[in-house]
Amino acid sequence: MIIPIASVLAVAIIAFILVVRPKDLPPPEPEDPFAHLDERKAAIYENLRDLQFEYRVGKLSETDYQKTKQDLQRELAAVLAEVDRVRAELASPVSTPKAPPATPAKPKPTGLVCPSCGAKFEKQLKFCGECGKPMKAAKA
Amino acid sequence: MNTDKHRSDSRFLFCSIRVYPCSSVAKFLVLVLAFAGLALAQTASEKPNTDVRRVGQRLACKCGCKDSVATCAMLECGFSKPAKERIARMQAAGFSDQQIIDAFVRDYGPGIYLAQPSAFGWTVPYVAAALGLIGIWLFLKKYRKPKPLLELGPVAIDDPALDKYKDQIEKDLANLE
Amino acid sequence: MENLGSLAILLAFCVALYATVASVVGRVRRKPFLVESGRRAVYGVWALVTIASAILVHALLTGDFRFAYVAEHSNNALPLLYKWAAWWSGQEGSLLFWMWLLSSYTAVVAFTNRRRHRDMMPWVLAILTTIEIFFLTLNNFVANPFKLLANEGLIVKPPDGSGLSPVLQYPAMAIHPPMLYLGYVGFAVPFAFAMGSLITRQPGDSWIHTTRRWTLVTWLFQGTGVMLGAAWAYHVLGWGGYWGWDPVENASLLPWLSGTAFLHSVMMQEKKGMMKVWNMVLISTTFFLCILGTSMTRGGLVQSVHAFAQSEIGKYFVTFLAVGIAATAYLILDRLDYLKSESQLESVISRESSFLFNNLILLASCFAVLWGTLFPKISEWISGDQISLDADWYNRLMVPIGLFLLFLTGVGPLFAWRRTSLDRLRRNFQWPGIASLVLVVVLFAAGIHKPYPLISFGFCLFVALTVIVEFYKGASSIAGRTGMNLLRATIELTHRNTRRYGGYLVHMGVVLIFIGFTGHAFNQSEVKEMSQGDTMRIGRYELRMASLEQGENPNYLWYRGTFQISKDGQPLGTLQPEKRLFKASKESTSEVAIRMRPNEDLYVNFGGMSDDNQRAVIQAFVNPLVTWVWVGGLVLIGGTLICLVPSKIKMQYARTQVVGIAKQHVDLPAKQ
Numbered sequence: 001m002i003i004p005i006a007s008v009l010a011v012a013i014i015a016f017i018l019v020v021r022p023k024d025l026p027p028p029e030p031e032d033p034f035a036h037l038d039e040r041k042a043a044i045y046e047n048l049r050d051l052q053f054e055y056r057v058g059k060l061s062e063t064d065y066q067k068t069k070q071d072l073q074r075e076l077a078a079v080l081a082e083v084d085r086v087r088a089e090l091a092s093p094v095s096t097p098k099a100p101p102a103t104p105a106k107p108k109p110t111g112l113v114c115p116s117c118g119a120k121f122e123k124q125l126k127f128c129g130e131c132g133k134p135m136k137a138a139k140a
Numbered sequence: 141m142n143t144d145k146h147r148s149d150s151r152f153l154f155c156s157i158r159v160y161p162c163s164s165v166a167k168f169l170v171l172v173l174a175f176a177g178l179a180l181a182q183t184a185s186e187k188p189n190t191d192v193r194r195v196g197q198r199l200a201c202k203c204g205c206k207d208s209v210a211t212c213a214m215l216e217c218g219f220s221k222p223a224k225e226r227i228a229r230m231q232a233a234g235f236s237d238q239q240i241i242d243a244f245v246r247d248y249g250p251g252i253y254l255a256q257p258s259a260f261g262w263t264v265p266y267v268a269a270a271l272g273l274i275g276i277w278l279f280l281k282k283y284r285k286p287k288p289l290l291e292l293g294p295v296a297i298d299d300p301a302l303d304k305y306k307d308q309i310e311k312d313l314a315n316l317e
Numbered sequence: 318m319e320n321l322g323s324l325a326i327l328l329a330f331c332v333a334l335y336a337t338v339a340s341v342v343g344r345v346r347r348k349p350f351l352v353e354s355g356r357r358a359v360y361g362v363w364a365l366v367t368i369a370s371a372i373l374v375h376a377l378l379t380g381d382f383r384f385a386y387v388a389e390h391s392n393n394a395l396p397l398l399y400k401w402a403a404w405w406s407g408q409e410g411s412l413l414f415w416m417w418l419l420s421s422y423t424a425v426v427a428f429t430n431r432r433r434h435r436d437m438m439p440w441v442l443a444i445l446t447t448i449e450i451f452f453l454t455l456n457n458f459v460a461n462p463f464k465l466l467a468n469e470g471l472i473v474k475p476p477d478g479s480g481l482s483p484v485l486q487y488p489a490m491a492i493h494p495p496m497l498y499l500g501y502v503g504f505a506v507p508f509a510f511a512m513g514s515l516i517t518r519q520p521g522d523s524w525i526h527t528t529r530r531w532t533l534v535t536w537l538f539q540g541t542g543v544m545l546g547a548a549w550a551y552h553v554l555g556w557g558g559y560w561g562w563d564p565v566e567n568a569s570l571l572p573w574l575s576g577t578a579f580l581h582s583v584m585m586q587e588k589k590g591m592m593k594v595w596n597m598v599l600i601s602t603t604f605f606l607c608i609l610g611t612s613m614t615r616g617g618l619v620q621s622v623h624a625f626a627q628s629e630i631g632k633y634f635v636t637f638l639a640v641g642i643a644a645t646a647y648l649i650l651d652r653l654d655y656l657k658s659e660s661q662l663e664s665v666i667s668r669e670s671s672f673l674f675n676n677l678i679l680l681a682s683c684f685a686v687l688w689g690t691l692f693p694k695i696s697e698w699i700s701g702d703q704i705s706l707d708a709d710w711y712n713r714l715m716v717p718i719g720l721f722l723l724f725l726t727g728v729g730p731l732f733a734w735r736r737t738s739l740d741r742l743r744r745n746f747q748w749p750g751i752a753s754l755v756l757v758v759v760l761f762a763a764g765i766h767k768p769y770p771l772i773s774f775g776f777c778l779f780v781a782l783t784v785i786v787e788f789y790k791g792a793s794s795i796a797g798r799t800g801m802n803l804l805r806a807t808i809e810l811t812h813r814n815t816r817r818y819g820g821y822l823v824h825m826g827v828v829l830i831f832i833g834f835t836g837h838a839f840n841q842s843e844v845k846e847m848s849q850g851d852t853m854r855i856g857r858y859e860l861r862m863a864s865l866e867q868g869e870n871p872n873y874l875w876y877r878g879t880f881q882i883s884k885d886g887q888p889l890g891t892l893q894p895e896k897r898l899f900k901a902s903k904e905s906t907s908e909v910a911i912r913m914r915p916n917e918d919l920y921v922n923f924g925g926m927s928d929d930n931q932r933a934v935i936q937a938f939v940n941p942l943v944t945w946v947w948v949g950g951l952v953l954i955g956g957t958l959i960c961l962v963p964s965k966i967k968m969q970y971a972r973t974q975v976v977g978i979a980k981q982h983v984d985l986p987a988k989q
Contacts, residue, residue, distance in 0.1 A: 006324050013328060013365065017335065017358045020350050026431045036521025040590070047588055047734065048313065050814075057790035060733050061741045068735045071663065077305040200703065208707070255702030261692050262714055265685035269718075272677040279673065283591065285661035 033090060037083050044076045192227045195237050199223065199244055200252050208254055319384065322372040322463040326413075329365035329420075330453040332358050336446040344439035352439050356427050359442055362449060363424040370417045373410060373462050377403050383474045385464045386410055392480035392901065394872060399481050402491040405498065406481055408630070409462035414495075415611060416452040418502040423449065426506055434513075434523065441513035448505055451637050459630050483873075483899045483906045487553050493545040497569050500539025501607040504572060507532045508604035511597055515648055518655045522590075525583055530961060536580060537957045539573045544950040555907035555922040557842060557938035559946065562711040567690045568610035571683055575603040578679035581672055588734065589669070590659030594649060595676070597656065601645045606683075608638055613690070664736035671729040678725060682718045689714065720772055723831050726824050727780030730787055749782035773835040780828045784821045791818075812965040822956030829949030836917070836942025844924070846932040847878070856939045858919055859883045863891065865933055873897040878923055878933050882912065894923040894935070917941040 032038075051072065055065040196210030201220045209220045209227075223244070230240045244252050336358035343351030373386070377400050382388040390403040390410065405411040423445040430438050456462070465472050484490075507528040514524035546566060551559040560566060579599040585592040612634035649656070662669055688695075689711055696704050731737075731745040757775040765771060788807055795813075796806035811818040845853040852861045864879045876896045882889040892910035899905065905925075912919040917939055924934035 002318075002320055006321055009321070009325070009368070010328060013332065013361045017332065017354055017361050020353045020357065025349055025353055028432065028435055036519075036523070039521045039523070039526070043587060050734070053791070053794075054733055057794050059731075059737075059741070059745065059790075061738045064733060064736050064738050064741065068663070068733075071735065073309055075660070076309055080305040080308065197707075251703065253703065255696070255700070255704045257692070257704045257706055257710060258696070258700070260699075261688075261696070261704075261706070262710070265681065265688050265714060268684050268688075269677065269681040272681060276670075276673045276677060280662065280665055280670065283658060283662045284665065285663055 033086060034083060037079055037086065040079050041076065041083075044072055044079065048072050048076075191231055192224055195227050195231070195240050196220070196224055198237075198241055198254050198256070200254050202248065202252070318372050318376070318381075319463045319465055322369045323461065325365045325369040325372070326453060326456045326461075326463075329362045329369070330450065330457050332361045332365065333446045333449040333453055336362065337443045337450065340439040340443040340446070344436075344443075355439065356431065356442060359420075359423050359427040359446065362446070362453075363420040366413075366417050366420045369456075369463075370404070370413055373413060374401065374404055377401070380478070381474075382476070382478050383465045383472055384462075385466050386462045388466055388475055388478040390478070390481055392478040394901075395481055396486075398488075398491055399486050402485070402494075403481055405494045406485055409456075409460040409464075411494070411498075411614075412452060412455050412460050413462050415498055415502060416449065416456055418498055419445070419449055419452060419505060422502060422506055426509075430527070434519075434527070436517045437510070437513040437519055437524070440516045441509045444509040444512050445505060448509075451633075455630065455633060459633060480899075480901050483897070483904050484553055486906075487549060489545050489549045489552070493542060493549055496538050496545055497542030500535055500542055500569075501572065501611055503531065503535030503538060504576065504600075504604045504607045506535070508600050511600045512645065512648065515597060515652055515655070518652065522586055525587060525596075529583075532576070532580065532583075533957060533960055536573070536576045537954065539569070539576060540957070541950075541954060543569050543573055544947075544953075548947060551943070552909060552911070553906065555909050555924075555936070557840070557920050557922065557936070557940060558837075559943070562686075562689065562706075562708045564690050565614050567686050568613040571687055571690075572603050572606040572610060574679050574683035574686070575599060575606055578676045578683070579603055581679075582676050585669060585672055591662075591669070593656040593658065594653065597649050599676075601642075601649075605638055605642055605645075606687075608634065608641070612638075666732065666737050666739065666742065668729065668732040668734045668737075671725065671732045675722075675725050675729060678718060678722045682715060682722065685714050685718060686711070716769055719831070719834070720769070720776060723773070723776045723780060723827070726827055727776065727783045730783060730821065730824075745783075749779045749786065752782055753779040767838055770835050770838045773831060777828050777832050777835070780824060784825050784828075787821055788818070809965075811959060812962075815962045815964050816960050819956045819959030819962075822959060823953050824956075826949045826951070826953030826956055829945045829952055831949075833942050833944070833946030833949060836940065836945070839941045841939040842937065844934065844936050846927045847935050848932045851932075853935065853937060855919075855937045857884050858937075858939065859886075860892075860921065860935070860937060862933070862935075872901075873899045876923060876926065876933065878935065880910075880921060880935075882919065892919070892921050894921045896923040896925060913944055915942075915944050918943045 048069065051060070051065065051068055054060050055062075060068070193210045197208045199209040201209050201223070209223045227240055230243065235243070241253060336355045339351050339355030339358060343349070343353075343355055373384075375381075376384050376387050377391050378397070380387065380391060380393055380400075382391075386407060386409050387403075390407045391400050395403070403410065405414040423442065426445065427438075427442055430441075434441070466475065467473060507524075510524040510528045513519075543566075546569060547559040550561070550566075551557075579596065582592050582599060583596050586596050612631060664670075689706055692706060693704055696702060727749070731742065733741075753775040756778045757771050760771055760774055765774075788810065789803075791810045792803055792806040795801065795810050796803055799806070799809075801809060841856050843853055843855040845851070847853060847862045847865075849862055849865050852859055854860075860880045860882055862878055863881050865876070866879075867874070867876045869875070874897070878894055880892045880894075882892055889912070892912060893908075894910040895908035897906050897908065907922050907924075910921045918941075920938040920940055922936040922938075924936045926932070927934055
């Protein structure tokens with residue numbers, strides 16, 4: 001009795017692990033090359049919000065407030081500059097509109113061949129099914 | 141199959157919990173008093189006192205706790221109670237501390253002797269804390285930004301290259317709260 | 318069944334090995350199918366370990382005494398709850414329980430992140446499964462819970478087991494170890510994410526955001542476990558205290574201390590991108606302290622400090638710790654460039670600096686406790702002498718450190734991020750400082766002349782005032798602008814930034830706990846042999862023994878004293894401490910009678926019978942302010958729960974758009 005149960009258990013586990021069909025692969029979440037910059041940006045905005053609040057409740061002097069605010073804005077500007085740089089790099093063939101809130105026009109994805117790993121696909125993909133890098137450009 | 145090991149395990153578990161290495165001054169007092177109470181039936185000279193405690197602290201209790209004879213918290217401990225009585229008897233008979241400890245070492249082996257914790261024990265944590273302070277000092281020195289030279293102005297983004305972001309920042313700031 | 322159990326953990330061992338290899342190879346060679354297969358193996362390990370655990374629990378519940386583990390830790394008469402709790406009461410079972418928790422956590426991590434962090438996840442899972450491999454090695458080859466009892470080659474089934482240790486038969490004991498284990502195991506997850514992010518050089522701090530709640534919940538479990546342990550000691554052990562610097566207690570405190578340091582210093586990374594190396598070091602330290610804690614609790618270190626190296630299982634733990642620490646250290650040193658700080662300190666007088674000192678003190682206390690725990694062993698190595706450290710030794714060392722930590726708890730929030738001018742700082746300090754000085758003077762005049770309690774009470778008031786002022790200022794600012802009343806404004810304030818104000822509540826809990834600790838300096842105790850009609854006095858209380866009974870039931874013999882209590886002549890009712898002598902285990906327990914009040918506890922313990930068996934040895938304690946330790950613990954838990962609530966204010970900011978996955982605006986929960 002115990003032997004069949006044990007065998008069934010072992011076979012079931014091994015089959016579960018080894019039989020992976022293509023449709024079982026979880027659809028990859030699009031990788032956002034700006035994610036960490038957005039994180040940074042969010043952190044700075046929060047710092048600014050906190051700063052404003054602490055100034056309002058009197059924990060900071062006017063001078064401290066102005067100085068720190070200026071520092072934060074300078075950091076924010078640096079992050080925004082970095083965003084623009086990355087965007088320019090990403091979209092070097094296609095020009096994208098500059099202001100983030102404006103909806104950019106959808107450019108035609110060019111590749112059937114992944115520029116980073118060279119895998120070929122039958123239809124156009126935003127991200128490579130092999131390596132997950134964006135199909136438009138190699139840089140991620 | 142090592143049932144012996146299992147047995148000792150669970151016994152140990154019990155011991156470590158029952159025989160809490162307790163003490164602290166107040167608690168210690170309790171213990172001394174506890175033993176005083178327990179020794180009421182016996183002669184006055186057998187009451188644990190500071191002399192007994194002094195010697196007892198240098199002897200490991202073999203009941204399974206990791207305490208000394210003086211600090212074992214077990215009320216009817218099969219080891220520390222008779223040991224304390226023996227210390228008291230020997231002291232009454234005029235033996236010196238060292239002689240009493242030697243007698244115990246002779247009977248129970250050198251493992252019973254507990255040395256005085258050296259100054260090394262409590263200096264190391266403070267030395268570590270001091271090293272940490274030096275670490276903080278080095279950190280502050282390394283990451284301390286040099287005083288900015290520019291004058292203060294209201295929202296002046298000095299770098300012209302970054303100036304173009306000013307509008308966007310202002311807009312986003314207005315959205316805050 | 319036992320064969321199926323053994324097979325399950327052996328198979329789990331193989332599957333965990335496969336999971337590690339498949340994840341790493343799949344990631345390095347960029348084979349998504351292999352990575353997916355490795356991820357499934359994680360679920361496979363969980364299923365197998367769950368089957369093994371179910372078999373062991375089933376054996377415990379049904380009393381299958383062929384199992385050595387069941388015979389050792391359960392018996393027929395044991396209540397169902399404790400039969401269940403026997404799963405984590407012995408070495409083999411608790412290691413299996415550890416493994417089950419770890420595999421569950423790993424499966425949850427694999428599931429919740431199945432579509433995220435494609436670069437990092439295979440490594441995260443590889444690290445978690447490596448830890449699994451270690452524990453499965455122990456489960457399979459060192460402490461197998463499925464061993465059967467045999468006599469000359471024949472399996473025997475004793476009619477009854479030797480039962481669970483009576484002191485463990487206490488409701489808190491059924492939840493205290495799982496709480497601690499949830500903490501010990503939980504820190505493996507942030508550690509794995511930290512290492513995964515380090516290996517793959519992830520841009521940004523996504524590992525911190527992904528694991529923030531996880532770390533906080535784990536820290537909460539750990540803290541709750543420590544508090545429950547203290548409560549259990551106080552209510553069950555009968556020596557009148559809650560903390561004895563026992564190695565097991567120390568082991569549970571260590572990761573909590575370093576985890577606290579991590580929770581603070583990680584803010585520096587989130588806010589300013591600084592201290593990245595340090596945070597890596599802290600989370601690794603915390604994780605390895607958890608492993609060390611497990612080895613102390615279950616690996617024989619605690620059995621006897623001197624048996625550390627000799628114990629077989631201890632060797633495995635030491636090896637794992639040595640290899641793990643070396644690998645982590647190498648990884649961090651190799652990637653120092655990736656961990657470079659993004660910004661600098663604007664001023665020495667800033668929140669940042671206060672965090673540095675907070676970290677120093679927390680780690681110093683952590684180190685002091687660790688040092689004290691290992692010192693007997695170290696001393697034996699160096700001088701060959703055995704020594705014993707009593708609680709006095711720890712108290713001498715820890716009281717100044719603890720007071721300084723309390724002080725920093727109050728001072729830290731007074732600093733603003735980046736810079737605070739001295740003038741403003743002085744203004745923030747002024748009123749709480751003056752109030753505390755007044756309190757110290759008043760207490761001194763009232764007759765408290767011990768320095769530590771004076772300092773402690775002064776700091777407690779200082780911290781409490783700074784926290785209250787923080788709430789008051791914030792709430793009145795909101796009240797002024799929205800017209801809410803102050804109470805609603807306070808709730809609104811907390812809701813807007815749960816992390817900060819929950820954190821302040823945690824600080825408040827710490828203050829209350831310290832008030833309780835300080836009461837320890839004023840403890841009183843008495844011991845007396847009493848027979849019926851005798852009285853004893855302790856402090857302002859008088860205890861009169863109204864009756865001394867004894868009796869017997871199938872499980873144990875008992876002695877019970879009934880005491881009429883009066884304070885300053887006013888009758889206060891009765892207390893009934895009891896002593897139980899268990900027949901099966903020949904062990905005794907105390908049912909302590911405690912009269913708990915906010916100002917002081919009256920704690921009466923039935924110590925035993927006198928030599929002539931005629932009188933009862935009664936220990937009585939008056940422990941001032943102890944209740945505040947438990948109240949503080951609850952406040953601490955409440956504050957942490959508030960930290961876990963998402964903040965109400967969502968920040969609207971323009972998210973950078975990527976063609977094809979555009980999102981106009983993303984609501985991001987505000988973080989402090």
